[in-house]
Amino acid sequence: MNRRDFLKLAGVSLLSLAALTMGCGLFNAAKADAPAPKVKQSTSEGASQNMNNGKKILVAYFSWSGNTKAVAEEIHKQVGGDIVEIVPATPYSETYSVTVAKAKTEQEAGARPAISTKIADFEQYDTIYLGYPNWWGSMPMPVATFIDTYKMSGKKVAPFFTHGGGGVQRCMSDLEARAQGANFTDYLCLSGSSAKNSQGEITSWVKKTQN
Numbered sequence: 001m002n003r004r005d006f007l008k009l010a011g012v013s014l015l016s017l018a019a020l021t022m023g024c025g026l027f028n029a030a031k032a033d034a035p036a037p038k039v040k041q042s043t044s045e046g047a048s049q050n051m052n053n054g055k056k057i058l059v060a061y062f063s064w065s066g067n068t069k070a071v072a073e074e075i076h077k078q079v080g081g082d083i084v085e086i087v088p089a090t091p092y093s094e095t096y097s098v099t100v101a102k103a104k105t106e107q108e109a110g111a112r113p114a115i116s117t118k119i120a121d122f123e124q125y126d127t128i129y130l131g132y133p134n135w136w137g138s139m140p141m142p143v144a145t146f147i148d149t150y151k152m153s154g155k156k157v158a159p160f161f162t163h164g165g166g167g168v169q170r171c172m173s174d175l176e177a178r179a180q181g182a183n184f185t186d187y188l189c190l191s192g193s194s195a196k197n198s199q200g201e202i203t204s205w206v207k208k209t210q211n
Contacts, residue, residue, distance in 0.1 A: 055126035055156075057081025058119075062132040062143050064092055064099065067162045067195040071188075072131050074199055075160065078206050079129065086132075088142040089114035106141040113142050115149070122150045128182075129209075130175070131160040133192070137169040144178060153181025158209040160188040162195050185209040 057079055061072035069085070076083040090113065092099045106113065132143045157179060161171045168189045176184060188205040190198050 056124050057127045057129065058122075058125040059083040059129040059131075060086060060117075060146065061130070062086040062140050062146075064133060064140070065192065067190075067192040068131050068133050068160075070196040071160055071162060071190060071198070071202065072129070074202050075129050075131075075206060078203060079210075081127075082125075084117060084119060086142055086146045087116050089116045103135045103140060107136050107138060111141045112145045112148060115142050115145050117146065119150060125155065127156045127158065127209075128152060129158045129160065131162075132171070134161055134163040134166050134169055134171050137166060138171060138174045139178075147175075147178050151181075152179045155182055156185065156209075157182040158185040158187075160190070160205075162190050162192050164192050 058081055059072050059076045059079070060083075061068050063069035063072070063085065072083065072085075092102065105111075130143075132139050157175075159172060159175055161168055163169075163171075168187065171189070172184075172187050176182075186205070186208055188202065190201065
């Protein structure tokens with residue numbers, strides 16, 4: 001199914017998506033030859049002062065459909081700091097069924113797909129807002145690559161997830177197991193269908209993470 005067919009059959013896709021616990025929405029594929037995504041720094045005065053009680057903040061996210069991206073951007077708007085997308089070096093297909101199958105294969109194999117995301121000075125960050133969609137009950141494997149690459153031990157990590165009906169499942173427990181030594185806040189979990197209209201829920205959660 002191509003992108004146009006996907007949009008026409010959105011109702012069917014949403015049902016399939018809920019069954020397989022993956023996010024829904026428009027897909028924003030990274031080009032295979034695109035340069036490595038750069039960390040975007042906030043230009044607001046509050047962010048320049050590092051906000052969150054003087055702590056340096058990074059919002060890092062993986063998004064296939066655009067839902068997790070929307071949540072990440074709203075979080076960044078509220079907390080300031082810097083933001084970066086976790087982008088696989090080889091983009092996932094725009095075809096839903098192909099990406100579903102590949103995600104399952106990668107998870108079963110414990111794969112660590114290469115990512116093009118580069119962060120020059122990860123050590124400077126005190127607080128990491130880390131987000132991704134629920135894929136087959138857990139994290140997409142590019143996120144595992146990111147966690148293995150950028151160690152979070154000793155950092156405050158505020159996790160946020162999107163899902164297509166499966167809820168949080170192992171997203172949090174697998175993250176805790178992989179990012180050992182991190183200090184986790186309560187997580188935020190939003191359905192993909194409501195992700196782009198959850199400013200109030202995000203605000204309430206952000207306040208909790210700043211305590």
